[in-house]
Amino acid sequence: MNPKRLIAILLALSLLIPVLFCGCEGMPEAGANIGRAVGVIDDDEAESIIRGGNAIQKAAQDMTPEQEHYVGRAVAAKVFQSYKPLDQAEANAYLNLLGQSLVVFSGRPETFRGYHFLLLDSDEVNAFAAPGGLILVTRGMVQCCQTEDELAAVLAHEIGHVEKKHGLNAIKQARWTSAATILAAEAGKQSGVEELAELTEAFEGCVGDVVMTLTTKGYSRKQEFSADAAAVNTLRRAGYPESALVTMLQRMGQRLGDAEGPGFARTHPKAQDRIEAITPTIVDRGVASNAVRQQRFAKAMQSILAAK
Amino acid sequence: MKIKVLLVLLAVCAGVALAAAPKMMSVQVESSKVREKPSRLSKAVGEVKYGDRVQPGALQNGWYPVTVNGVTGWLSESALSTKKIVMSSGANDVATGASDEEVAMAGKGFNQQVEDKMKADGKLDYTWVDKMSKFEPQEDEIVLFRAQGSLVGGGQ
Numbered sequence: 001m002n003p004k005r006l007i008a009i010l011l012a013l014s015l016l017i018p019v020l021f022c023g024c025e026g027m028p029e030a031g032a033n034i035g036r037a038v039g040v041i042d043d044d045e046a047e048s049i050i051r052g053g054n055a056i057q058k059a060a061q062d063m064t065p066e067q068e069h070y071v072g073r074a075v076a077a078k079v080f081q082s083y084k085p086l087d088q089a090e091a092n093a094y095l096n097l098l099g100q101s102l103v104v105f106s107g108r109p110e111t112f113r114g115y116h117f118l119l120l121d122s123d124e125v126n127a128f129a130a131p132g133g134l135i136l137v138t139r140g141m142v143q144c145c146q147t148e149d150e151l152a153a154v155l156a157h158e159i160g161h162v163e164k165k166h167g168l169n170a171i172k173q174a175r176w177t178s179a180a181t182i183l184a185a186e187a188g189k190q191s192g193v194e195e196l197a198e199l200t201e202a203f204e205g206c207v208g209d210v211v212m213t214l215t216t217k218g219y220s221r222k223q224e225f226s227a228d229a230a231a232v233n234t235l236r237r238a239g240y241p242e243s244a245l246v247t248m249l250q251r252m253g254q255r256l257g258d259a260e261g262p263g264f265a266r267t268h269p270k271a272q273d274r275i276e277a278i279t280p281t282i283v284d285r286g287v288a289s290n291a292v293r294q295q296r297f298a299k300a301m302q303s304i305l306a307a308k
Numbered sequence: 309m310k311i312k313v314l315l316v317l318l319a320v321c322a323g324v325a326l327a328a329a330p331k332m333m334s335v336q337v338e339s340s341k342v343r344e345k346p347s348r349l350s351k352a353v354g355e356v357k358y359g360d361r362v363q364p365g366a367l368q369n370g371w372y373p374v375t376v377n378g379v380t381g382w383l384s385e386s387a388l389s390t391k392k393i394v395m396s397s398g399a400n401d402v403a404t405g406a407s408d409e410e411v412a413m414a415g416k417g418f419n420q421q422v423e424d425k426m427k428a429d430g431k432l433d434y435t436w437v438d439k440m441s442k443f444e445p446q447e448d449e450i451v452l453f454r455a456q457g458s459l460v461g462g463g464q
Contacts, residue, residue: 064336066419073423074432076440080436080437081432092440100445100450104450109384112337113338183417196425199422290457293457
């Protein structure tokens with residue numbers, strides 16, 4: 001092999017190995033500097049690699065879980081302006097038990113103040129995951145589920161969005177760049193009136209971006225597939241049949257048909273596309289549905305299911 | 309040319325070794341339980357708070373082995389950050405101008421003060437946000453819920 005080519009491959013590996021195994025930041029810089037030190041790349045090339053590696057300053061990466069928590073609370077409050085909460089203690093208590101049973105096995109079991117779940121009084125088939133773990137599910141979505149396992153699949157998908165910080169990714173880069181400047185200047189002290197007004201404006205902008213994506217624009221197909229993949233892992237680890245995600249999607253597809261109405265139909269890829277993407281990853285371990293799970297689901301969601 | 313190749317290899321190995329070395333981490337959630345085993349449903353043997361510093365061992369399936377205040381156990385990866393979290397302003401790291409990638413200031417930016425302003429300005433009603441935040445089943449309830457439903461997952 002051409003020695004220069006070999007060096008180039010080794011350099012590429014030097015960039016990749018630590019990132020793959022340690023998830024460390026700053027590795028492009030280290031790799032570029034190694035390349036510059038041994039003279040296989042010049043200063044301009046090294047600078048270009050460093051710039052490229054450091055350019056991704058997204059809200060999802062920069063925001064602390066504490067800041068994410070406050071954004072998430074505002075996102076949920078804003079969703080409540082359009083969707084009324086369903087004030088049913090038993091159904092919400094059950095939803096939270098089911099949700100927490102999944103959270104503890106998710107890829108991100110701990111957020112700043114934890115996950116909480118709530119039903120929304122809407123016929124629309126929809127569910128929302130506010131950053132930090134406030135998860136909202138409509139009556140219409142519960143009606144798409146025939147078993148606890150299928151409702152678990154819905155929640156596991158939403159937990160997947162929180163785990164992957166998809167909500168924060170909806171914050172526009174330009175918005176975050178200006179918000180980050182205000183945050184940096186603010187230096188952690190109690191803000192004065194003027195700074196607080198600036199900060200609150202930046203906050204509202206970020207919250208607006210997330211709400212717009214959750215309720216109107218939808219996540220990217222890639223993000224939806226990635227939340228499905230996370231859901232399969234969570235379901236598997238928690239002991240639920242992964243195939244529940246497929247049966248839930250089938251029911252949802254049937255219910256929505258080709259309708260272009262509000263809710264999931266508009267903000268999510270078609271159910272069939274999601275089924276095709278997720279099916280190869282599902283390992284059938286013969287987890288049968290269970291009478292106790294079925295009974296408690298039917299009991300807790302009685303009034304919602306009866307109105308179907 | 310062979311020497312250069314060796315140099316690059318050495319540098320790569322050194323980089324990997326450096327990246328794998330144990331380092332101090334900060335608790336990035338409000339509080340987190342130190343678990344007897346690497347599982348969220350395992351017995352809690354201790355507790356850490358936002359900003360506490362720990363020196364964990366090697367990450368194993370999403371859990372770090374730690375010893376905190378003489379107690380040995382496990383902390384979830386999601387509870388820890390490589391950033392140093394500074395609890396009050398005026399700390400040394402801030403004064404020396406450490407970058408945002410290394411240091412985060414607790415309570416900075418999007419915080420309770422901003423939320424209070426949103427409320428004061430009448431822009432958002434947090435009543436149900438506060439209500440739902442109190443929906444928090446106890447761990448023994450979750451364990452019972454799983455047992456009754458014959459959920460025997462393999463864990464993490």
